[in-house]
Amino acid sequence: MSEKVKLEVLNPRGVVEAKQANAPAPRLTDLAGKRVGLYHNGKPGLDNFFTVFEELLKNKYPTVKTNLIRGSFEITDKDAEAWAPQIDTFVYGVGD
Amino acid sequence: MAGTVKLEKLGKPGVFINCTTFDDDAKSASADNGIPTLRRVKISSQEFYKLRGKVETVRPLVESVFDDIINALTKPLTPEEANPSQDMVEQEDQVEVSVTAESYPAAAEEFNRIFLENRWGDGLPLVPPTPERVKWMLSGTKRSPDEALGKINPKQGAATIEKIAINAVMAGAKPEYLPVIIAVIEALTDENFDDLHILASAGSFNLLTVVSGPIAEEIGMESGIGFMGHGWRPNNTIGRAIRLSTLNIGQTWPGKNDMALTGRISPHTFFTFCENADFSPWEPYHASRGFKADESCVTVGSVHGESQLNHFYGGMIGTWTAEGVLDRMVEDLVRTDRRGYFMWGTKGVGKYLGSGGGAMNHMIILFPELVVELEKMGFDQKGLQDEIYKRTAIPYDDLTPAERKSIQTAIELGVIPADRKAVFAEALKPGGKVPVLISPENLHFFVAGGAPGCAFSFNYYRIPPYNRTALMTKRITGATLTKAGSA
Numbered sequence: 001m002s003e004k005v006k007l008e009v010l011n012p013r014g015v016v017e018a019k020q021a022n023a024p025a026p027r028l029t030d031l032a033g034k035r036v037g038l039y040h041n042g043k044p045g046l047d048n049f050f051t052v053f054e055e056l057l058k059n060k061y062p063t064v065k066t067n068l069i070r071g072s073f074e075i076t077d078k079d080a081e082a083w084a085p086q087i088d089t090f091v092y093g094v095g096d
Numbered sequence: 097m098a099g100t101v102k103l104e105k106l107g108k109p110g111v112f113i114n115c116t117t118f119d120d121d122a123k124s125a126s127a128d129n130g131i132p133t134l135r136r137v138k139i140s141s142q143e144f145y146k147l148r149g150k151v152e153t154v155r156p157l158v159e160s161v162f163d164d165i166i167n168a169l170t171k172p173l174t175p176e177e178a179n180p181s182q183d184m185v186e187q188e189d190q191v192e193v194s195v196t197a198e199s200y201p202a203a204a205e206e207f208n209r210i211f212l213e214n215r216w217g218d219g220l221p222l223v224p225p226t227p228e229r230v231k232w233m234l235s236g237t238k239r240s241p242d243e244a245l246g247k248i249n250p251k252q253g254a255a256t257i258e259k260i261a262i263n264a265v266m267a268g269a270k271p272e273y274l275p276v277i278i279a280v281i282e283a284l285t286d287e288n289f290d291d292l293h294i295l296a297s298a299g300s301f302n303l304l305t306v307v308s309g310p311i312a313e314e315i316g317m318e319s320g321i322g323f324m325g326h327g328w329r330p331n332n333t334i335g336r337a338i339r340l341s342t343l344n345i346g347q348t349w350p351g352k353n354d355m356a357l358t359g360r361i362s363p364h365t366f367f368t369f370c371e372n373a374d375f376s377p378w379e380p381y382h383a384s385r386g387f388k389a390d391e392s393c394v395t396v397g398s399v400h401g402e403s404q405l406n407h408f409y410g411g412m413i414g415t416w417t418a419e420g421v422l423d424r425m426v427e428d429l430v431r432t433d434r435r436g437y438f439m440w441g442t443k444g445v446g447k448y449l450g451s452g453g454g455a456m457n458h459m460i461i462l463f464p465e466l467v468v469e470l471e472k473m474g475f476d477q478k479g480l481q482d483e484i485y486k487r488t489a490i491p492y493d494d495l496t497p498a499e500r501k502s503i504q505t506a507i508e509l510g511v512i513p514a515d516r517k518a519v520f521a522e523a524l525k526p527g528g529k530v531p532v533l534i535s536p537e538n539l540h541f542f543v544a545g546g547a548p549g550c551a552f553s554f555n556y557y558r559i560p561p562y563n564r565t566a567l568m569t570k571r572i573t574g575a576t577l578t579k580a581g582s583a
Contacts, residue, residue, distance in 0.1 A: 007195040007203040010225045012216055012262045014253020014345030016187040019130035021180040025109040027170055036169075037108070039099065042445055045148025049113075052151060052158040053165070060166070073561050075099035076447045084103060089169045090110040092100045095148075096118045096298065096355070 028089050031061045037087035038068040039075060043095025050093065097125035097134075104131055111168035113161075115141040121296075121353045128251060132184035133177040135168040137161055187251075188347075215349045217266070218339055218364050225265040233261040236271030237278060238574045238582075245278070246285025248346035249292040250353050255281050255345050260337070263344055267336035268329070272315045275575040276394060277337045280305055283396040283568040284342065290563035293398060295348055297561075300356040300401030303366040304459060304554055305338060306542050308380035309392030311572055311580035312370035319372035320546030335365030358401065367399070367554070369544055375464030376543035377471050384477055384540075385569040392580040397459055397540075398566035399554035406432070406555070410463050411548025418469035421551050426487045429458065432555065433532035434490065438498065440512075441505030445561050450511040452561035455534045459556075459567075461542050463549025481536035489529035503530060534558060540567070 028034060036057065040046045047070075054066050067087055071079050073094075100112045114122040116138050126134040139161055147153040193210055197203035207224050211217045223229065234241055234257070241258035248255050257278060264277050284291045294301045307317060318328035326332060348354040360366070371380055382393035408424040410416050436454050445452035462470070470480060492500070503524055506512045512520050516534055523530040533539065538558055560566035572581035 004196050004198060005200050005203045007197075007200075007207055007224055008226060009193050009195075009207060010227060010230055010258075010262050011190050011192055012225060012259065012266060012340065012344040013188065013190065014248060014251070014255060014259055014347065015190060016128075016251045016253050016347065018182070018185045018187050019128065021132055021182050021185045022105070022130050023178045023180060024131055024134050024173060025104050025107050027109045027172055029170065031166065031170060037103075037110075039103075041099075045144070045154065048148055048151045048154045049144075049158055052155045053162065056158065056162050057166075072444070072446045073452070074097075074446075075102060077102065080099065080102045080106060084106040084108055087108060090103055090108055091113065091165060091169075092103070092110055093113045096115055 031057070031064055031089070033063045034061075034088040035065045035067055035086065037083060037090035038066055039090060039092045040068060040070040041073050041075075041094050042070055046093045046095045053091065097122055098129050100134060101126070101129040101131050104134065109169060110135070111165055112136045113139060113165070115139055115144055117141040117351075118355065121355065124353060125250070127185045130185060131180075133173075133180045135177075137164045137168055216344055218336070218343060220364055222266040223268050225262040229265045230258070230261050233265050233269070233271050233274055234258070236274035236575065236577050238576055239278065245282050246287070248281075248285060248295075248342055250296045251347035253345040253347055255285050255341070259345055260341050263340040264333075264337040267333045267340050269333040269337045270315075270329070272575070272577040273330055273334050273337070275572050275578075275581045276307055276311065276315070276334050277341070278574070279394045279570045279572045280334075280338050280396055281341055283394065283570045286568060288564040289396075289568050290398065290560035290566045291342070291346070292562045293560050293566065294360075295342055295346055296354055298355040298357050300358045300360055301556070302360050302362065302399050302401055303338065304397045304399045305335065305366060305368045306381065306395045306544070307334075307370040307392070308373070308382045308395065308542075309572070309580060310373070310390065311392035311575070311578055313373065314578045314580050317370040319370045319374075319544050321549075323369045323372075323544055323546070324367060331368050331370070332365050335362075335368030338368070339364055339366055356401070361401065371542055372464055372544050372546070375547070376467055378467060378477055378541075378543060381540065381542050382569050387569065387571055392572045393569050394572060395567070395569040397457070397554070397568075398556045398560060399459065400556055406553045408551040408553070410466055410550040413550055418466055418473060421466055422484070425460065425551070425553070426484060428553075429484065429488045430490065430532060432456070433488070434499075437502050437532075439502075441502030441509070443509060444511070444559065446559070446563075448559050448564055449509060450506075451559040452557055454506070454511065455538065455558045456555045457538045457540065457558050457567055458553050459540045459542065460551070460553040461544050462551050463545040463547070464543055465547050465549060466551055467543050477541050478536075480541065481539045484539055485531060485533055485536040488533065489523065489531045492524060492526055492528040492530055495530060500524065
């Protein structure tokens, strides 16, 4: 009976450090009178998406205020820190 | 996704909108960024991409997800969302594989099946990275197996010398190639290099690697006829080791988090070749980047995807003269780069001014006979850069009002760097000639190919979307089996 062949191989995958699991921020109870941020990362068609969304939002919540910014593919630290105090909640659209 | 997490961590409840095609990617990215229960709303890729062009066409799609978006912002977090378990962000274990079979061919076949099933391979048969084989590979470098070079996107996997060696074994490389492969990964993991765009973007961008200096000949790289093709173990397996290292260390997979729509053409080796030092009358490329001419280096650059090659002819393809090839380059550069003028007047798509569009870098491959002729015409690399820069400038009077405005805005925004502002301010007047490139240094010449050869080019953004640069040269170090690169 022939001897069996055993092949042991090393793992090629990079070690990825796991982050601490965090919860999302608590939700708002209602959007009435709130400031809703709309983040547009410049991808084609998002402007049209947000135009319709804003219209539907204002129909449902007439006192809502929207704040649309068009920024980079990922919002920069500087823009995030400047924008956060101006909004109560946000919709982040990436077009992908 | 990172931006959404950033805002959530600032205490703002939000929702991330993604298309169905990107759902796996978005889910994985939310865990990688530390909020695995981040709220997302999916929209149909098929519908959104077709309908997004007009407000009225996209309306039904927005209406269909409107309530989901409102719920995502207002419905209280469930206990599971509010207390995500650490398991949800855990990464894959560093398991080792052991295969037992009746014969070596059967064991090798089983090893290949497991690796590909795990998404640890590139679709071609792999060489098993046994401890002995990896030790053999590591004999090509003085560097410690534990040395960490940096992290590879998108999962931020740690690139150690040992992991690179494991992937080099799988690629079929030899130990004397390892220092070259390490230098490439050093560039990709450099804190200023944008590896994310070429490893993950839907645009199918690609990677160019050029080896220059004496190590290329010492390890037997091919730089003559067919230099970008198959049949050359150093060229092909260095490229494949880069492919496998990025795939495994950065943990990418097509359609999951590598969204290249066509795949990255030349998928198993990227574009990997060396300069033809024997036939070139010029100094190697890396000398123009501040390295000593007698050193050995790699230059790594992102390039465009499906339409990457612009052909300028030469060799036996047709009758050619150096002046004729030069004319084609000028014509091509004017045509392609003028199309980008409209983006000059925007800040760009990333955090650095001018990123992801507008002004370009060109990586131009010249064949040795052509370079001899260019020398006769009085051009060295710097002289050729200046000549092409001058010839590709567009008369102010031919520019459209929109183009003039865009360039003026680029001056004002700082997209045109301070040291080039005076050039553009002077050019942007009646009678002036406005460059299509920010600087002559955006032209990069590599001498490669045989006799006959042909000239062609790749191009890419001067500033990439996610970092400062996507073109970098690194010195090859630590080699033990070659004289070159041993310092």
